[in-house]
Amino acid sequence: MKILFVCTGNTCRSSMAEALAKKLLRDRAGNNSNVQFFSAGIAAFPEEPASREAVRAMSEMGINLKHHRATKLSQCQSLEADLILTMTRGHLEHVKNIFPQFAAKVFTLAEYAGSTGDVPDPIGQPLAGYRRCARRLEELITGVLDRLLQKTNEKD
Template sequence: MPGILFVCTGNTCRSSMAEGLGKKLAQERGLQVEILSAGVAAWPGAPATWEAIQAAAELGVDLKDHQARSVAPELVEKADLILTMEERHKDILLTRFPQIRGKIFTLKEYATGQPGDIRDPIGEPLEIYRSCALELKELIGQALEKFKQGWGQGEGRESKEF
C-alpha cells in the first residue's frame, strides 16, 4: 500500500490534523493509502493540542488518541510522498535525508504547484486552528487527487508498510 507522511515541527497541531484529515478524505474517496505524520522536533508521545483536537473534531476527525512521533529514517524511506507544512521542514529533511529528493514537497507546493507554508497555529486561539484545519482539508483533498492520478493502480510499485 502506498504511503504519505505529513511533517511539521512538533506533530501536535498541523501534521496531526493533516494525518487525521488525510485518512478521512482518502477513505471517502476509496483511496487505499497509508497516512502517517511526524515532527522534525517532536516530543514522542505528546498529545495533539486541545485546539487541534477540537478543530479536527468539528470536521469529523478524532485526534484524542494521537501521540506525536519524531521523523525517523524508516518513516521517510518507506513513504512514497512526504508533505511538509513549511519550506523549512522540507529543507531540514533534505539535509538529514538527501536521498528523499523527488518525493518531498510542501503541502501547498504539491497540491497547487505554488510555493507556500501552512501557518503554525500553536499558541493561537481556536479560530486560527479552525482556519488551519479548513486550509489543510482543502489542500489535502487536492493532494490526494494528484497522488491518486500519479499512483495509478500501483502497478510496478513495491508494496511497503509504514
C-alpha cells in the same frame, strides 16, 4: 502508497493533516484504497498528545484526534514513505538536509497540491486559528488526493 506529513512538533499541523487525509480518502474511496497516511515532527517530543485546540478543531469536522501521540521524524519513516509532504519550505529544507537520499520524494504540501505558500503554525493561537489551519489543510489535501487519484486512473 505511504504518505508522511511533517511539521515541527507533530501535535498540530501534521497530526491534523494525517487525520484529515484519512477521512477525505475514506469519504472518496471507502476502504478500497492502498494509500496510507502517517505524520511526524522534526522536533517532536515522542508521545506528546495533539494540542487541545487541534483535537477540538478536528472534532468539529467529525474526526477524533484524542488518541494521537507525537512521533519524531526518523530515517526509517522517511525510507518507508513514498512521499513526504512538509508544512513549510523550512521543514522541506530540514528534511532534505538530514536525509538527502530522500530529497526526490520531499515536497511542501502546498507545492504537491498545486498551490503555493506554507501552512502557518497555529500553536499558541485561539481555536479560530486552528480552524483556519484545518480549512487550509483540507483544501491542500483535497488537491493532493485529486492528483493521486488522477495518477491512479491514468495507470488503469
